[in-house]
Amino acid sequence: MENILTMSPSPHLSSGATTRRIMLDVIISLVPASVAAVVFFGWKSLMLIGVCILSCVVLEYICRKVMKRKNTTGDLSAVVTGLLLALNLPPGLNPLMAVFGCIVAIVVVKQMFGGIGNNFVNPAITARIVLLVSFPVPMTTWEKPFEWLNTADSVTGATPLALVAQGESTSYLDLFLGNRGGCIGETCVLALLLGGIYLVARRVISPIIPLSFIGTVFVLSFLLGGDPVFHIMSGGVMLGAIFMATDYTTSPMNPLGKLIFGIGCGVITVLIRLYANLPEGVSYSIILMNILTPHIENLTRPRPFGKERKHEKA
């Protein structure tokens, strides 16, 4: 043997899972929701998706370059952030505002805290909240679905949650299929559920957070006198519970922590919807629970095998 052998510590095998593959799965799972966005809200939503993805990737590349760190655009996480942010925007938003959102997500929330795995809140959600606070009117100007087919000037509509405040209701079928006003990616419950099933089947996410989040919204809105079916299918509950609350970095790792996280998101969402001066509370509930994640994790860490209880108190 002339050549030198590789010496490395065990294990010498790997499962073949990669960050890139996980992110690719998330992108695949968001395809149905993206298609639904284009179907209901037209080419404007396709442009928003394109603008967000492109600016997130470019911003991540520039950031890493400026910070003299390894380029990480290859892991596709910036694509996921861009796509999720786009799906959380109203159809008529000025693309420049969307780019501002991308700067908040990638530069401020993600890279300034150390890049992938180090942000303490969800970048896309934070960007959405910053946009909502910065541009309250454009961020809450909704369009009726299929308007893009009829007229050159789109007619503004209201979201089902806002309609309820005015005493109007939307049919369950329209909610399920997405034939309603709202952010481009949040309306089609069917597409979001398909994506969620794909993620669970691929074992990318555990179903605990989505189920506990949606379940809590269902039960609590029923107890407080709301329409539970309406509440779980309207607003951003599906998008938030399946794709945003399950973000690895900002949600607890162990099953009990995930359960608490999901229930917490659900409770805050319902309380904001029913008692606060805002029609929608999914974003705020997730960001608040993101901040609580380290504490939830500390309190719910499983007991190691064969570790006696008394040691834990020490």
Next chain:
Amino acid sequence: MGDKLKLALKPFRIRGTVKAPHRKHTAGCESVIMPPPDEVLICMSQHIGAPCKPTVKVGQQVFVGQIVGDSEAFVSAPVHSSVSGKVKKIETITMPNGSRVEAVRIESDGLMTPDESVRPPEINGREDFLRAVRSSGLVGLGGAGFPVHVKLSADKDKVDTLIINAAECEPYITADNREALENSWGVISGIKSVMELLDIDRVIIGVEDNKPEAIRALDEVCQAANRDMKGNVSVLPLKARYPYGAEKVIVKACTNRVILEGKLPADVGCIVMNIASVAFISSYLKTGMPLVSKRITVDGAAVANPQNVIVPIGTKIRDIIEFCGGYKEQPEKLLFGGPMMGLALPDDEMPLLKQNNAILALSKKEAKRLEPSDCIRCGRCASVCPMGLTPPTLAGYVKLKDTHGLLKNGIMVCMECGCCAFACPANRPIVQSMRLGKELVKNAGKKEGK
């Protein structure tokens, strides 16, 4: 694999574990006995515990089974010459883990003349038996190499169960499978001796269910044994997931007993023995020939003829690979043991040790590992950990060198099985981090002691 085996026992639940590829290519390969090599290198430390001191001199004539190294310490086992011939040199070699130990180089005369001390031991009760096991040089053949007489010396009143570990959860390795198939009567006779001499009633043989033939063979001999003696021997098919063969895991799977941190199987009334170890006891009681050869799996894409070989201990890896047809291609990695916990070797000059059960020559493609990237906190490591640890938290404490935090979060429970690193999508060196953490805790303990 198809047909279901009907056996009474079911394993208890185990947390975590991974579905590692099996790659048991050599499962059907009948073991081949390798002829004695020209020279063997008998290492003085082939077990956990005190290393031996050479008891032979350069130029001395030695025979097969003759003691060439021994120690006064209790936790130790003598080493024997595996060939007959002349002691050429007593030298210090570097082990793959970096430690330096003495080794006796013996030039074989090719005759394999047994030593005159080799005769069946006389056993009258427990004490004689334990002494015989010690002088046989037997160490745990599953990989760790814990001297077997120490295990068997556990308090007689406490122990009620003997667990035979034939799980063989590491990919590639099939040596235990061959032991079960080729020597099932030897296995059961060894079990009987241990049962009688240590007064144990219950024996559970744990085998992963990807070895249905081994399960069937063992079940057959167990039923025969149960007919003509008191006590109960049974086969328990385990899930074919890694690491069901780890000591704490197999004890939990077989008996639902949890070994507490820092304790041994004997503390929960169990003795765990590898299937090859118990089979060796049977042959030693019959012939008196100490542990001088063992069955190993030689595999990996870089080996020409992968197979199971019975090799004299101390044979150099190069000679074993040559016996198996040499290298088919340039190996990227040479391993002692399986790919999950095996040790990478710097070259093929190392001699075979008692506790090694495989030599793997991995090709470039098999040994490929990706560059580590940042942790994305996906939690896969924590969800697969059979010990219920949370590696990212521990890694954080390692960075801070916070031994209190490390201890509190159970670093010492880690057995370095490698499930976390196997599952990690960011290819993080988690096992190294855990090892570093354990060293930090040990060193902090030493400082406090002084």
